[in-house]
Amino acid sequence: MDFGFKLSPSSAVNLDTVDRRRYDRLVQLEPDALTCIGCGSCSATCTAAPWSGMSVRKVILGLQRGRDDEVDAMLSRCMLCGKCTMVCPRGINTRHLILTLCRLDKNGEAVR
Amino acid sequence: MVNRTPVIAVIGAGIAGLEAARQLAALGYEPVLIEKAPVAGGHVAEWNRLFPDMTPASEVIRPLLEQTSGIRTCLDTEIASINRLKDGFNLVLSDGSSLICQAVLFATGFHLFDASKKEEYGYGIYDRVITNRDLEQWFNTRHDPRVDHPKAVGFVHCVGSRDIKAGNAQCSKVCCITAIKQAIEIKEEFPDAEVYCFYMDLRLFGKKYEDFYIKAQRDYGIHFIRGRVSEVGEAIDGRVVVKAEDTLSGKPVRVTLDLLVLMAGIVCNPDAQHYAREIGATVDEDGFLKSRNNLAAITESSRPGVFFAGACTGAKTVPETLAEARSAALAIHQYLSKRG
Numbered sequence: 001m002d003f004g005f006k007l008s009p010s011s012a013v014n015l016d017t018v019d020r021r022r023y024d025r026l027v028q029l030e031p032d033a034l035t036c037i038g039c040g041s042c043s044a045t046c047t048a049a050p051w052s053g054m055s056v057r058k059v060i061l062g063l064q065r066g067r068d069d070e071v072d073a074m075l076s077r078c079m080l081c082g083k084c085t086m087v088c089p090r091g092i093n094t095r096h097l098i099l100t101l102c103r104l105d106k107n108g109e110a111v112r
Numbered sequence: 113m114v115n116r117t118p119v120i121a122v123i124g125a126g127i128a129g130l131e132a133a134r135q136l137a138a139l140g141y142e143p144v145l146i147e148k149a150p151v152a153g154g155h156v157a158e159w160n161r162l163f164p165d166m167t168p169a170s171e172v173i174r175p176l177l178e179q180t181s182g183i184r185t186c187l188d189t190e191i192a193s194i195n196r197l198k199d200g201f202n203l204v205l206s207d208g209s210s211l212i213c214q215a216v217l218f219a220t221g222f223h224l225f226d227a228s229k230k231e232e233y234g235y236g237i238y239d240r241v242i243t244n245r246d247l248e249q250w251f252n253t254r255h256d257p258r259v260d261h262p263k264a265v266g267f268v269h270c271v272g273s274r275d276i277k278a279g280n281a282q283c284s285k286v287c288c289i290t291a292i293k294q295a296i297e298i299k300e301e302f303p304d305a306e307v308y309c310f311y312m313d314l315r316l317f318g319k320k321y322e323d324f325y326i327k328a329q330r331d332y333g334i335h336f337i338r339g340r341v342s343e344v345g346e347a348i349d350g351r352v353v354v355k356a357e358d359t360l361s362g363k364p365v366r367v368t369l370d371l372l373v374l375m376a377g378i379v380c381n382p383d384a385q386h387y388a389r390e391i392g393a394t395v396d397e398d399g400f401l402k403s404r405n406n407l408a409a410i411t412e413s414s415r416p417g418v419f420f421a422g423a424c425t426g427a428k429t430v431p432e433t434l435a436e437a438r439s440a441a442l443a444i445h446q447y448l449s450k451r452g
Contacts, residue, residue: 013358015308015367027333034330038338038360061361064335090326 013065022101023063025108029100032092036060042084042094052077056084056094059101068106075102117142118448119213121203123387125185126154127430128422128437129219130176133183135441141448144211145185146203148383152177152185154221160251162430163286163293164320172430190383194390199451201391201417214451215417215444216391218401219437220384222423225272225280225376233268233374234344240352241344241372243271244287247294262305262370265298266354267291268341269311273377282398284377285427288315291375292328299332307334308367310341310356318429337365344372378427393418400426411440419444 027033036057043055054077062071075098082095105111118141122129125147133143151157153176159169190206194216203211227235227243234241242250242258250256269291273284288311295307314336316322328334339356347353351368358365380399388394388401393413396402401424404412411420421440422433 010364012364012366013361015306015365031330034333035326058361061358065358065361065363065365067361 018064018066019068019106020064020066021108022068022104022106023108025104026063026097026101030093030097032090033060033097035090036092037090039089041087041089045083045087047081047083048077048079054078056098059098063101071101118215119144119211120215120217120444121146121201121211121213122217122219123191123384124154124219124221124422124424125149125152125187126219126221126422127156127172127176128221128424128433128440129154129217130180131434131437132217132219132421132441134176134179135438136444137180137183139441139445141444143183143217144213145180145183146189146191146205146211147185147187148190150188152180152187155224156430158245158248158252160248161293161297163289164318164324166293191387194387196392214448215419217419217421217440217444218384218388218393218413218424219421219440220381220387220401220424222378222427223381225278225284225379227271227374227376229278230271230275230374232343233271233341233372234346234352235374238344238346238352238372239350240346240370241374243374243376244290244294245376247298247373251297259371262298262302264306264367264369265295265302265308265371265373266341266367266369267295267307267309267373267375268354269309269314269375270340271374271376272379273375274312280377280379280398282426283315285315285317286429287375287377289318289321289324291373292316292321292324292334294373295334296324296328296332299334305370307332308369309334309336310354311336311338312340339365378423381424384424388413391415391418396425398426400424409443411436411443417447419447 040057043057046054048054054074059071084094120143122133122143122145125145133145136143153173156169157173192204195202200214201216250259272278272280316325339359341356343355345353352372353368355366385395392415394402403410404414419440421437
């Protein structure tokens, strides 16, 4: 039935209900992911970012906030060149982190 | 004429006053500590452990008290009036006595911001909202019905700091690292709790502070969310609902918590302003006392014979305050030596 208006879903992140299983599994495998300070060096240096929106910073943040679809879209565009690893001030092996993440489904289970 | 030992009035017996008095006594002067509270030690004596090494506050306070035990200390004493004399000052104390001294040292410290002024955070309104000081009290006494095995805890940085509307534009400097310290302590006490820190910037300038931050992230899994809490409400079960923007993702975020800790900032002490005006020293625009020179003479006022040490001129850490107290004692020594 058309009421002439519709309700938009809320874009708010509810931390009470957010599903962090994939993130929790990731930090077990890659504990350095916890030390990200969101500085954006990785995104700024990313070769794929200008045309694809890839950003390791947003990948880690997206996992913490339960935005798996956005994360997967970004991961699929990474070319694994490793420039982000070279610039990370916290020494996070971001390239390895991306590879580890690609092997986890959104429940945090290993898929390949 | 009898050659008397010069007397120095030290206003405030917190760590700045105690350390300065100790040094002045060692230099051969007669310091007199004036403290309005019934006990010496100031804010640090109320704290449980100190960043970044988790040193018990008593380890700082106890030796200071022991080494100043021979110094005349007027507790429970306020200053009724201050008069400038030809070569010194006359302080009339609240017990009616009068103290003639050759120099005055302000070690008047700071006030903790009254968190209930930020009504949107609900301190004094909701049961689960406490301040950093309340939490330290709990670490000391383990007695506060508001801290009851929380499963989710939040820390709000910058409460009354960097907030022009709250009358306090400057950064309180020590709250970022205090929040991290308290978040770690909460996590040690309640390992299953999720702990969130809501910050605008993390200002971790001091030695070992950044290591402490990495430890909080990596070893304790504390969540850091960049965004200032906009409002706090109460859920039907008495828990508190916190709303903020996660400015890194640009999305609003909400979370329900069992305990919310407000990091009340450091603001000027109104008594210090009153005494400063009476003695003819200048109060700065930020409400703290104004040094003669913020780089080279932070412990000196623009009025000869009047000196500053510690947080009366702005937010300070413990080592900064102690170093300044020693520096002020030397400045007083040079001032009195020059006068002969």
